[in-house]
Amino acid sequence: MIAYPTEAVRGTMERWFGLFPGLREISPVQIRTDDAWRTCEIKIGHDRTELEIDKETGYVMEFDLDRTYEESIVFGERIDAESATERAIEVAEKLYGDHLKEMVRDHVANLSEYREKKQWELYYRYVFHGIPLSGVHLRIALDEWGNFVGIYYRGYHDFDRKNKPSKPEVITKEEAEQAYIALLEKNMMLTFDEQEEGRLKYIPDEAPLEYVVIHAETGQIGKSVIGSRKTLENHSEVIPVFAQGESIFFADIQEIELWVKEHFQIDVTHSEIERATVVTPNEDGVTFYPRSGYFRFVDAASQPDWPPTIHYYWPLPEDEDAETMYDPDFVCVTLNRTTNELLAFTVNQKKEYKTPRLSEYDALQIAKSFLEKYIEKGINELHYFELFYLRGTGNTYYFYERRQGIVLTSRMYSVKVNPWTGQVTGFYKHDVRKNKEIPDPASCVSTREAAKSFLSLREVELEYVQVENRSIGRRDKAPVPFPVYGLKYTGRERYKYLDAITNQFHPRS
Numbered sequence: 001m002i003a004y005p006t007e008a009v010r011g012t013m014e015r016w017f018g019l020f021p022g023l024r025e026i027s028p029v030q031i032r033t034d035d036a037w038r039t040c041e042i043k044i045g046h047d048r049t050e051l052e053i054d055k056e057t058g059y060v061m062e063f064d065l066d067r068t069y070e071e072s073i074v075f076g077e078r079i080d081a082e083s084a085t086e087r088a089i090e091v092a093e094k095l096y097g098d099h100l101k102e103m104v105r106d107h108v109a110n111l112s113e114y115r116e117k118k119q120w121e122l123y124y125r126y127v128f129h130g131i132p133l134s135g136v137h138l139r140i141a142l143d144e145w146g147n148f149v150g151i152y153y154r155g156y157h158d159f160d161r162k163n164k165p166s167k168p169e170v171i172t173k174e175e176a177e178q179a180y181i182a183l184l185e186k187n188m189m190l191t192f193d194e195q196e197e198g199r200l201k202y203i204p205d206e207a208p209l210e211y212v213v214i215h216a217e218t219g220q221i222g223k224s225v226i227g228s229r230k231t232l233e234n235h236s237e238v239i240p241v242f243a244q245g246e247s248i249f250f251a252d253i254q255e256i257e258l259w260v261k262e263h264f265q266i267d268v269t270h271s272e273i274e275r276a277t278v279v280t281p282n283e284d285g286v287t288f289y290p291r292s293g294y295f296r297f298v299d300a301a302s303q304p305d306w307p308p309t310i311h312y313y314w315p316l317p318e319d320e321d322a323e324t325m326y327d328p329d330f331v332c333v334t335l336n337r338t339t340n341e342l343l344a345f346t347v348n349q350k351k352e353y354k355t356p357r358l359s360e361y362d363a364l365q366i367a368k369s370f371l372e373k374y375i376e377k378g379i380n381e382l383h384y385f386e387l388f389y390l391r392g393t394g395n396t397y398y399f400y401e402r403r404q405g406i407v408l409t410s411r412m413y414s415v416k417v418n419p420w421t422g423q424v425t426g427f428y429k430h431d432v433r434k435n436k437e438i439p440d441p442a443s444c445v446s447t448r449e450a451a452k453s454f455l456s457l458r459e460v461e462l463e464y465v466q467v468e469n470r471s472i473g474r475r476d477k478a479p480v481p482f483p484v485y486g487l488k489y490t491g492r493e494r495y496k497y498l499d500a501i502t503n504q505f506h507p508r509s
Helices: 009-021 068-074 081-102 173-186 252-262 360-374 448-457
Strands: 029-032 038-044 050-054 060-064 103-105 110-114 117-128 131-142 148-154 189-191 200-204 212-215 221-223 232-240 276-280 286-289 292-295 310-314 330-336 342-348 381-390 394-401 407-419 424-429 458-465 482-489 495-499 506-509
Touching: 009 038, 009 050, 009 060, 009 081, 009 200, 038 117, 050 342, 081 110, 081 117, 081 131, 081 148, 173 189, 173 200, 173 212, 173 448, 173 458, 189 360, 252 330, 276 286, 286 310, 360 381, 360 394, 360 407, 448 458, 448 495
Parallel strands: 131 458, 189 407
Antiparallel strands: 029 038, 038 050, 050 060, 060 148, 103 117, 110 117, 117 131, 131 148, 189 200, 200 495, 212 221, 212 482, 232 381, 276 310, 286 292, 310 330, 330 342, 342 424, 381 394, 394 407, 407 424, 458 482, 495 506
């Protein structure tokens, strides 16, 4: 006899086996749980059929039928939307009973496709005062032949049913649309890439628009997510600079080795350290990628017009138990092969973590000062757009060059700062292959017209949300939902950018 953790789980499993009688007798049941867990995990048989069930209520949180077993029960003819809806309702009522009265279901099942696999899906959602609750829904999945193959109950434990929101007095949808247009207009970024099409482009600035919603009662701008524990942070700041235009040159590899030793106290000539050298362009298209600090394959790096560079790379010895997957210890130096000018360097040496001496802002000022010394004269502004942070080796700040209010996305710079010592341990400056003439920005449509174009790809929808705080270890949501107007993408195609002159979208290739 199977020892289920609660009677609620036992009752659910009896009903579940009623849907799959062929699995009851021949399949062993493995149960994984803990007293501190709200749910238990159940694996059926030797295949990959798994369920996650709430121990208190017996509600299935997640279920995925093994692909092999799923294929074995395929027979007959494919069903239509009406039949799929009826079958999904039958399954939902059998497993959830009166619990479904708290939700509103879609009128008809929808046939979706992912990785060449088609499924009928029927959704149940929480609705208060006629307004749906975002982030909480129950999905019942059937295959094309009507066989029950999956469940996903999203957000069940994030929502406290005792804290139901009161009926709100909301602004109109038209007022919310105007608020979004004003917000997009304010944060519309004009960009230009000399290495691609050579067009002026409008792109909404990601950082100030991330997780933005319009509060449906006040009309004020709000955020559905606050805080972050990510190693990558989006930023948006125009930084004035005074470029001095200095450069560093090395005559030979011996000068580089001496420079590394004097500045970073690392002897890369040590017998245990082997040097790798990569020259670009090359047949394999291998080059050093500054955004990651690693080598990678780039098709264009095999073409004759790729900048003539040479990369010297020294992997450094580490402890056997060191975490190296995302942050290995190494030294890499990149030169322009024609002029021997230093284009990039990275020195990674992980240290035992201690609270940084410098704040992110103080380290940013060090990065700015370093860039001012080595970027081309005549540059007056940089667009600071990203911070990549690793506990062991420090902060990498990313910038684009900015001219005439235009962000030049092909002209990227980065500086890595050790927040414990204040030393610059990484640097990259672009080596643009094509310096195309920038079109006159006066020929562009207005930022307001661009904002209207971007809003046309989305539907403004009224919904309840719970503010999510990601600054703590697990997702933490505010207990009481509040009404917002959010944006839902409705375009049939994904677009790469908006042409700033023609006001036409260019689809992703």
